[in-house]
Amino acid sequence: MVSTAALAGTAAAIGDPARASMLAALMDGRALTAAELARVAGIAPQTASGHLARLADAGLIAQEKQGRHRYHRLASAAVAEALEGLMALAGATRPSTGPRDAELRLARTCYDHMAGRLAVSLVDSLLRRGHLLMEGEGAELTASGTALLAELGVAARPGRRMLCRPCLDWSERRPHLAGAIGAALCSRCLELGWVRRRDGTRALAITPAGEQGFRAAFGLGALQG
Template identity: 45%
Template structure:
C-alpha cells in the first residue's frame, strides 16, 4: 500500500531524509572529500596534516572538520594536547569506497585515470584493494576457499588461511568476510574480518610495504614470490 501525498504530509517524520541530506551536504565539498580520502588509510590524522592534504589553511580545515564531525562521518580522539581525526567506522569507509566507484562510473567511458600506484595495490580502510586484491579474491573463489557469493569462507578456505598464519577472529563483531566492489577494477576484493586479517598478515610478513600517511602499497620482491606461489598473481604486467 502506497501513501498519497496528503497521507505523507499528515505523518511527517523526515528524520531519515534530513540525516541523509546532512551527510550529502558534508560530502559536497572537494576539500572535505580530500580529507575523507586521506583517512581511508585507517590512521588518525591531525587537523594540520589534513589541511596539507586538502591544500587549505588550517583555519579553513577546522571548519570543514567541524562539518564532518557534525555529520557523523569522522570522530575526534584527544590525546594530551593533541587532537586526532579518523573515519567514524568501517561503514563510513565502505560508503566512501562505494562513492568512488559510483563517481568513476558516472564519467564518460575512457581508459582508467586512476593513478597506477593506487590501482596496483592500496588499502581500503583496513583491507587490501586494487589489482593484487582482485587477483587474490578471484583465486580464493576459484580454489573454493570462498563460497561463490564471497560471503563465507569454506572449511577448506579457513584451513588454508589459518595454515598461512592469518589470524581469523572466531567471533568477529562484523561480517567474517564479504565481497567489496573495487572502484578502480570494477571487480570484487575481499572485505570483512578475513580481508583485514589477510592484509595484516601480508604487512607482517613484509610482502607488502606502506609509507605512513599513504594508501598505496608496494609489493616487495619477497611478496611477489609469495603471492605468485600462493595466489597465482601474475606480475608480468608491471
C-alpha cells in the first residue's frame, strides 16, 4: 500500500502551476525538450530544469537523450490516466476548469489512446451492443467485441500492460477506453485516416472517412457541430 508520505510527495510534485502545465503538454504522448516545456509553462529555461528534476524524481516523467538533445515525456500511460482523472475531478469541483476548446472536447489524445466525446461515444456503443463489459475499475471485451475490433485491424497482445481499462474522461466525466486495446484502437484510427492530429495540440480532427467509418462500425451518429 502506498504510504501517505509518498502520496503527498506525488501530489506536491504535480501541484505547482508550472509543473502542471508541463505535464499537460506531455499528455499527447510527445517527448519535448526543456526549452519547449519552459515556453509552455511560461518560465525561464533555467527555472524549468529544477521543475523537470522534481517531476523526474517523483516518477512522473522520463528522460531520453538523442544526439545533443534531451527529451522529456510522461513516464507511462498510467501517469497520463491519473492526470486525466485529476483533470476530470478538478472540472467537477471547478466547472470552469474543463477544456474550453470545442476541438479538445470533441476528440483528443490521452497519452496513447483517444479521449473526448468521440472516445466516450465509442465506449457507449460497445457497451450497448454487448461488445464490452465494464464495472468499476475493470473492463473486458466480449468475444463479439474482440471480433469486431479484429475486423478493423485492432489487436493487442497480452503483456505487462492491462489490456482494457476505463479512464475517466476530463471533459465528459465518463469513462473512455484505455489500456493496450485503447492504444491499439487509437493507432488504427490514425492509420485508417479516420482521425488526424491537429498541429500544436492534442486535439484530433474527425475526417469524412472517419465519420463514415465510425458510423458503419460503431453506429455513431454526427459528433461534430
